[in-house]
Amino acid sequence: MRRETLIWTTLMVLGGLALLGRAATVGNGRVYIRAVTVAEVEGVQVVQYQGVPPSQRSEADVSLSWPRTIGIWISALCTLGIMSFVLGDNPLYKLMESIFVGVSAAYLMVAAFWDEIVQNLFRSLIPGLMRDSFLPGLEAGLQTDYSYLAPLLMSGMMLWRLAPKGAWIARWPLAFFIGATAGFRLVSYLEADFTQQINNTIMPLIVYAADESFDIWGSIRNVLIVSGVLLGLVYFFFSVPHRGVVGGLARGGVWLLMITFGASFGYTVMGRIALLADRLQFLFDDWLWLIDPTMQRIGM
Amino acid sequence: MYEFFKTLDRRWIFLLMLIAVGLPILRGWQFPERPSPMVQSVFDAIESLPEGSQVWMAYDYDPGSQGELHPMALAFTRHCALKKLKMYYMTLWPQGPPMIQKNVDVLRNEFPDLQYGVDYVNLGYRPGYEGPIKLAVTDLRKTIAADVDGKSLNDLPMTKGLKNIQNVDLIINVSAGYPGTKEWVLYAATPYNISSVAGCTGVQAPYLYPYVPQQLNGLLGAIKGAAEYEFLLLEAYPQLRENPEAQEALRRMGPQLLAHLVLIALIVIGNVIYFVGRRRGDV
Amino acid sequence: MKRTVPIVIAAATGFVLIVSSFIPLTEEWGSAAMQWFNILAAIAFVLGGSNLLRMNLQKISDRRLGWGYAAVTLVAFLVTLFVGLFKVGVQPTESFPTYAWAAPYNQEGSFLWWLFEYMYKPLQATMFSLLAFFIASAAFRAFRAKNPEAIALLATAFIVLMGRTYVGGLMREFLPERLEWLSFDAMTNYIMSVFNLAGMRAITIGIALGVASTSLKVLLGVDRSYLGAGDD
Incomplete structure (x- = not known):
């Protein structure tokens, strides 16, 4: 066995033993639930289960939830499995990645089915059947909207892509999709990101404060914004060679963009660290019970 | 020393980052905040709304960015609940409904006086990227006919008279990318002149500044924006000080501080090695 | 057909x-x-x-x-x-x-x-x-002040990273009121709402023109790439 493998194996065995010891003594990672009766119909109670803080575990209607407790431990395993990638590609990471791809694709399918295909397509085409089954809240007397046969037909054509022959059939709904996207984006981008942005940039270069005194900082700010936008646009204007005056202005544009990208880098770092902090907080708080920032286990 | 850093295994850097983020969480380091004008404008946009105003809570994010966005989403919810505003939740992300559910749980547990269907409603997820926005601004029922429980919009007091969202008082968008703040600005806020504020990830924030303040009243950029917002909320509503869950973003600023400092140190050391190497002819 | x-x-x-x-x-x-x-x-x-x-x-x-x-x-x-x-x-x-x-x-x-x-x-x-x-590792290995433009990028990143933490505002305690704009948090706010805003606005306008022209090309049938290359 390689020295490195031996060290990691020893560390993992020791860590596992420590975890088991902690789980046996402290009981970390346990989740408690409360059964809530939301309705009672013909003597049958409709019960839902809501998670409660472990500090309420001794209350009458609160009990330990094994599925959720196992869930917390599986969550921790998933978190550590993905994190193991920092040590290099490994089977545990690949396993977690495979599970993620499968669950993710199916979850999207399920969401699309219930939230759009049932809610809008089936509701419009077979309202009676939907009212008696999945959508009892539908208004009575809703008539079939035959215009929805068009998206139904296009959906079938789109799924034809999975068939071994006749892939061209899927081009028709795809063309509809692409055409619609082009149509609404053309208008909206020109309105909000072109004309409105120009409008936002038309601002006074000499600014006066409310008491009619000269506002030097406000003036500098506006001059910098207007000239900055112009310099940036000159840089992106490639129809004219970047030489002479244009070259000088484009160079100013490069400087401005460098400052912009520096700011973006700073914000990106901030975001990524926040995501890591969230995962570590899950491990330390929900799983290991090393910290209790939200006082979920007060008095335990 | 030069040789040590030049050949440093990157796993040491990973470990350093892990400690920089993990240690403040374990120690519970927390710092006071100084709200920036941008965050103040977001706070003011909500604070200035009269009781009963309608706010469209467009929560477009998933677990991949919940570390950045969940604290600000919950802060928006608490602020609106304290102001007794009418909240309409929806998401354009398939993974969004569980995120909205956490906000609904906060309303149920911390504000039991608020009634579902009267004070807040959960309209769930709608596929179609920007498509549902285009329909919501013209005819809401063409994209959303019922809430998440299947109740018709005509049977809920809050939505009974709501034809579209053109007349809502404010759109509050929490966004992790596409579709998100940009789409709400493009298809709702700009063409229909609807007031809106947003909270977004660090990656997105710089791209959204050109919309402020004409097309977007204000913007919370990542966890720092959320922390400043929570600080303002605690100042305005001291009763929240007793609720540790309302201070999530403030707690996260401990790891941010140490990790930022470590990153700056890494850049400086990396550059020193580079220049020393260049002088020695190694680069 | x-x-x-x-x-x-x-x-x-x-x-x-x-x-x-x-x-x-x-x-x-x-x-x-x-x-x-x-x-x-x-x-x-x-x-x-x-x-x-x-x-x-x-x-x-x-x-x-x-x-x-x-x-x-x-x-x-x-x-x-x-x-x-x-x-x-x-x-x-x-x-x-x-x-x-x-x-x-x-x-x-x-x-x-x-x-x-x-x-x-x-x-x-x-x-x-x-x-x-990985961003930490990349910053250590690849973020180099090789030329003036890279220095501008690095300096901005430094100010923003400092300005978006508690330390960024600490400088205000030591600076006189008229020099408070030199604190990292004030500089970050200025960078974001002036330089970043101008740069991003130029990019936004450029993208808008790009989207409009691409959309027109699709609608007029000039761009047919979405149909694929094959006949079937």
Whole structure:
């Protein structure tokens, strides 16, 4: 066995033993639930289960939830499995990645089915059947909207892509999709990101404060914004060679963009660290019970 | 020393980052905040709304960015609940409904006086990227006919008279990318002149500044924006000080501080090695 | 027919949506197109999932390298699909207690909720958080002050990183009031709302023109790349 493998194996065995010891003594990672009766119909109670803080575990209607407790431990395993990638590609990471791809694709399918295909397509085409089954809240007397046969037909054509022959059939709904996207984006981008942005940039270069005194900082700010936008646009204007005056202005544009990208880098770092902090907080708080920032286990 | 850093295994850097983020969480380091004008404008946009105003809570994010966005989403919810505003939740992300559910749980547990269907409603997820926005601004029922429980919009007091969202008082968008703040600005806020504020990830924030303040009243950029917002909320509503869950973003600023400092140190050391190497002819 | 009809469909749909933005009488046409668009967007998820299923089945039957992981993906996919479509573990709601199928598919306590909460969520969140490690490593190895432009980028990143923490505002304690703008947090606010705003606005205007020209090319049938190269 390689020295490195031996060290990691020893560390993992020791860590596992420590975890088991902690789980046996402290009981970390346990989740408690409360059964809530939301309705009672013909003597049958409709019960839902809501998670409660472990500090309420001794209350009458609160009990330990094994599925959720196992869930917390599986969550921790998933978190550590993905994190193991920092040590290099490994089977545990690949396993977690495979599970993620499968669950993710199916979850999207399920969401699309219930939230759009049932809610809008089936509701419009077979309202009676939907009212008696999945959508009892539908208004009575809703008539079939035959215009929805068009998206139904296009959906079938789109799924034809999975068939071994006749892939061209899927081009028709795809063309509809692409055409619609082009149509609404053309208008909206020109309105909000072109004309409105120009409008936002038309601002006074000499600014006066409310008491009619000269506002030097406000003036500098506006001059910098207007000239900055112009310099940036000159840089992106490639129809004219970047030489002479244009070259000088484009160079100013490069400087401005460098400052912009520096700011973006700073914000990106901030975001990524926040995501890591969230995962570590899950491990330390929900799983290991090393910290209790939200006082979920007060008095335990 | 030069040789040590030049050949440093990157796993040491990973470990350093892990400690920089993990240690403040374990120690519970927390710092006071100084709200920036941008965050103040977001706070003011909500604070200035009269009781009963309608706010469209467009929560477009998933677990991949919940570390950045969940604290600000919950802060928006608490602020609106304290102001007794009418909240309409929806998401354009398939993974969004569980995120909205956490906000609904906060309303149920911390504000039991608020009634579902009267004070807040959960309209769930709608596929179609920007498509549902285009329909919501013209005819809401063409994209959303019922809430998440299947109740018709005509049977809920809050939505009974709501034809579209053109007349809502404010759109509050929490966004992790596409579709998100940009789409709400493009298809709702700009063409229909609807007031809106947003909270977004660090990656997105710089791209959204050109919309402020004409097309977007204000913007919370990542966890720092959320922390400043929570600080303002605690100042305005001291009763929240007793609720540790309302201070999530403030707690996260401990790891941010140490990790930022470590990153700056890494850049400086990396550059020193580079220049020393260049002088020695190694680069 | 295989290529001409799609071009006509794309042009007709696009122009209907453009016209509906200008003529209120045609607004209904635009709405109908958007309703169909949303349904097709949902079908795209079904198509994506089905494609994943087909590819993984192929990989397993061919016993290609890593077929074991393909099998894991397949099992995860089928289990999630089953519990989601059949609403396994979902309880009737207060609104419709006699309709078991009317409750939300991702209701707290259901199997799909469990898979999302305890598998999907940690897996996705951790995957994104890994970037914190790699961004640190990249900053150490690749972020070099090689030329004046790189120095500008580095200096801005330094100010923003400092300005977005508690330390960024600490300088105010030591600076006189008229020099408070020199504190990192004030400089960050200025960079973001002036330099970043100007740079991003130029980029936004450029992208808007790009989107408009690309859209026009699609609608006029000049850009046909979405039809693919083959005849079938």
